[in-house]
Amino acid sequence: MLIDTHCHLTDQAILPDQAAVVQRAIAAGVQRMITIGTGPEDHQRVLKAIESYPEVFGAVAVHPHLAGETAPDFIAAMWALFASQPRLLAVGECGLDYHGPSANAALQRPVFIQQLDLARQLKLPAILHVRDAHADALSIMADYADIPHVVHCFTGTAEEAACWLERGAYVGITGIVTYKNAPEVRAVARMVPEDRLLVETDCPYLSPEPVRKIKINEPAFVVHVAARVAAERGVSVEALAQSTTTNARRLFGPRLE
Numbered sequence: 738m739l740i741d742t743h744c745h746l747t748d749q750a751i752l753p754d755q756a757a758v759v760q761r762a763i764a765a766g767v768q769r770m771i772t773i774g775t776g777p778e779d780h781q782r783v784l785k786a787i788e789s790y791p792e793v794f795g796a797v798a799v800h801p802h803l804a805g806e807t808a809p810d811f812i813a814a815m816w817a818l819f820a821s822q823p824r825l826l827a828v829g830e831c832g833l834d835y836h837g838p839s840a841n842a843a844l845q846r847p848v849f850i851q852q853l854d855l856a857r858q859l860k861l862p863a864i865l866h867v868r869d870a871h872a873d874a875l876s877i878m879a880d881y882a883d884i885p886h887v888v889h890c891f892t893g894t895a896e897e898a899a900c901w902l903e904r905g906a907y908v909g910i911t912g913i914v915t916y917k918n919a920p921e922v923r924a925v926a927r928m929v930p931e932d933r934l935l936v937e938t939d940c941p942y943l944s945p946e947p948v949r950k951i952k953i954n955e956p957a958f959v960v961h962v963a964a965r966v967a968a969e970r971g972v973s974v975e976a977l978a979q980s981t982t983t984n985a986r987r988l989f990g991p992r993l994e
C-alpha cells in the first residue's frame with residue numbers, strides 16, 4: 738500500500754474526473770490520499786472530497802501564491818474548518834515561494850507565520866511549500882521546532898535538505914525525481930533517512946516518467962515515484978511503500994489509519 742501524501746483532487750484539471758481518479762488510485766494500491774486545499778474556495782471543495790471518499794483525507798491552508806488575497810479573519814475561518822472535520826490532518830500547504838518576479842516575501846511571511854501559530858494551537862502537523870526560499874523558511878521554522886512538518890515537493894539542494902533533516906523535517910519527493918534534469922532531487926531522495934521520507938504526486942502537476950506525456954497527473958502515478966525512489970535507494974518497492982506509509986502515519990497521526 739502507498740499513500741499519496743500531497744495531491745490536489747480539487748484542482749479544475751481533476752475535478753470533473755475526480756471519482757474515477759480516486760478509483761484508479763485505489764486500484765493501483767494507493768489506498769490513502771491527502772488532498773490539499775490552497776485557499777478559501779478550494780477548502781470547501783476539499784471538505785466535499787473528504788466526505789465523498791473514505792480513502793481521501795485533507796489538509797487546508799493558504800498557499801503562498803494566494804498570500805495577498807487573505808481575508809482579515811482567514812485564521813478563524815480555517816479554525817472552524819478543522820473543528821468541523823477531523824479528517825483534515827494538517828495545516829498545509831503554507832510556506833514561502835520566492836520563485837519568479839511577482840513573489841512578495843513581505844506578504845508571504847506573516848501569512849505563513851500565522852498559519853504556523855494555528856498548527857501549534859491545533860496540535861497539527863504542517864505541510865510546507867518552500868521554493869527558492871529555504872534560508873528564510875528555515876529561519877522562521879527555528880521558532881516552530883515543536884510542529885512536526887514535511888517540506889513537500891522538495892526541490893532544494895542536498896545541503897538544504899540536510900538543514901531541514903537536522904530540524905526533524907520530513908521530505909516529500911514527487912515525480913521530479915524521475916526527470917532527466919533533476920539529479921539534485923535524486924541525490925536528496927538517496928540521502929533522506931528511511932524514517933523521514935514521503936512520496937507524493939502534487940497532481941495534477943508533475944506527471945512522473947514513464948507517464949510524463951499524460952499531462953494530468955493523478956495519485957495512481959505515485960507508484961512511479963515510489964519505484965524510482967526505491968531504485969535510487971537500492972531497496973524494494975515493497976520496502977519503500979512500507980516505510981513511507983509508516984512515516985505518513987507517524988507524521989499525520991492515527992486518524993490516517
Ligand SMILES: [Zn+2]
Pocket residue numbers: 743745773830939
Ligand atoms: Zn501542492
